Amino acid sequence: MIKGIAAGITVILIAGCSGSSEVAEKPPVGTSEATTPAPAEGNAQAPATLTMEQKLADFDYMWRILEENYAFLEVNKRLNGEDWLANKEVYRSRIASAKTDDLFLRGMRFVLSELHNGHTRILSEEVYAKMMQVYGQGGPEYEPWLRVLQQPGVLARYNWQPIAPRPVATESGSSSSTAAGTDHAGGGPSGNVTKVVVEPGHTAYLGFKSFGGEFMERDAPVIRDFLTEVKDYQTLILDIRGNGGGNSNYWGAIVVPMLISAPVDNVTYDLYRGGEYAADFMKARGLVDLSPIEELQNEALPNLPPEASTQFQSYSKWENNIVPFHPVGFKGKIFLLVDSHVYSAAEGFAVFAKNTNFATLVGVRTGGDGIGIDPLLLALPHSGYVASFSFSMGLVSDGSCNEEMKTLPDVEVDPDASRPLPDQPAVRKVLELAGK
Structure with missing residues (x-):
């Protein structure tokens, strides 16, 4: 997942909030389509019926790993x-009473759903396939996930073949095969971006259904032309509104740099x-030489959750700096419409906009869990x-836990998006605020 941009760490896969699907992201430039995995065709046997x-x-295996690594046990108590x-x-008794493999699943x-976290779940076949494509085309920083x-x-359970070794890069630094992701460059608009001139010469609207990395290459020129x-x-x-996440580079490397x-x-x-389970994942992402949790008291964080000093051992401070890149020269007022379905990488955008005053947030409290890197995987x-499960607790600049507190809008209003755009309460509120 990248949930939030974090000082040089690129997160490429985000799970959507509960009830929505995870989104696979565009693989890093320079990897090859030849590495894209494919479903197995009769060469992998599904596991036999499981014994009790x-x-x-x-x-027990899953429980032990979550007990030692999951980030939001106390948050779950407070919220739910x-x-x-x-x-x-x-x-455990529920699992013991499962007479069939389907009831076991x-x-x-159900056990994971009791944690009430959108990143924590058993992967569906569709999500597994997307993750195989994404992590299979990534670099060494994604190896623990791929393993x-x-x-x-x-592979047998999900009926997939192992991926082929990555092609050797040529002297020019690119793969000898076609670079992955180039198939997204053509084919016309993605349908992911909605552009509307609400009031000619005065008010414009740009909507994003998803921050999925697969849309970035096609959407970037569309966004730039409109802005x-x-x-x-x-x-x-x-x-x-309704954006469950994707790749935070969508907003951090495309949208924001054009507007600042x-x-x-x-x-x-x-x-x-x-x-211990998280160690290899963290090392692969460069999360080493972390600050001991005792030093967190030296930061000005008045809203730290009480378990920060008792259940956590270390922390990272991310000082994320976004710089202009070919800015369009917009000097007006920016409003960001949000709702409870804003999650993961989209939540990261809401956090950024609120913390930096990049935009005025209009709507209702968001969905949360937008700071950190990809959820860990366990087999x-x-x-x-x-x-998959969330293993880090993301805090905003005042120390509050983003998964717990979410992001409050600056202006609270009904986020209903079912009506025509000019009749939606949030849009009408923006027009009212802009006219003052």
Whole structure:
């Protein structure tokens, strides 16, 4: 996932909020389409029916890893009244009573759903396939994720072939095969961006259904052309209502740099539990030499959650700096429409906009969990199912937990987007505010 941009760490996959699907991102430039995996065609056998011992062993394995690494156990208590750890035997009994593999899968999904976190779930076949494509075309910083996805039992469960070795780069630095992602460059508009002149010469609207990396290459020129067209307008409405995430580089490397005239700094933090399972993932992303949690008290963070100093061992401070890149010269007022479905990378944009005053937020409280890197993956040893989970607690600049507090709008209004654009309460509110 990239949830939030973090000082040189690129996150490429985001899980959507509960009820929405995860979004696969554009692989790094210079990787090859030849590495794209494909479903197995009869050469992988689905696992045999699981025994009760195997089901319980899978449950115990997942439980141990989450108990030591999952970031939001106390947040879940406060928000949902759910003491997940205290319910272990109840959950384990549910798995023990699963007579079939299908009931086992349903039971495991229920157990994870009790954490009430959109990044924490058993991967569906569709999401697994997207992750294989993305991580299979990434660099060494994604190897721990790929290793999980390519365990023999996992490949058999999801009926996929292992990916081929990456092609050797030529002397020019590019692959000898066609670079991945070039198929996204053509084919016309993606349909991901909505452009509307609400009031000619005064108010423009730009809506984003997703921040999926697969849209970035096609959407960038569309966004630039429209922003250039309306650069002298007084009001720009950016709409991320219903946007469950994607790649934070969508907004951090495309949208914002076009609209700013000077560098903008945004400070966030990530806290880590210190579980052994997370170590390889963190090392691959350069998360080493972290600050001990005791030093967090030296930061001015008045709203730290109480468990920060007792359940976490280390932290990172991200001083993210976004600089202008061929700015269009827009000097008007920017409004950002948000709702409770704004999550993950889209949530990261809301955090950025609120923290830096890049835009005035209009709508309702967002969905949260927008700071950090990709959720970790774990493979259940007997069934081969893969689970993802959030392992870092993202904090905004005042120390509040983004997953818990979400992002409050500057102006609260009904976010309903079902009506024609000029009749939507949020748009009408922006027009009212812009007219003052």
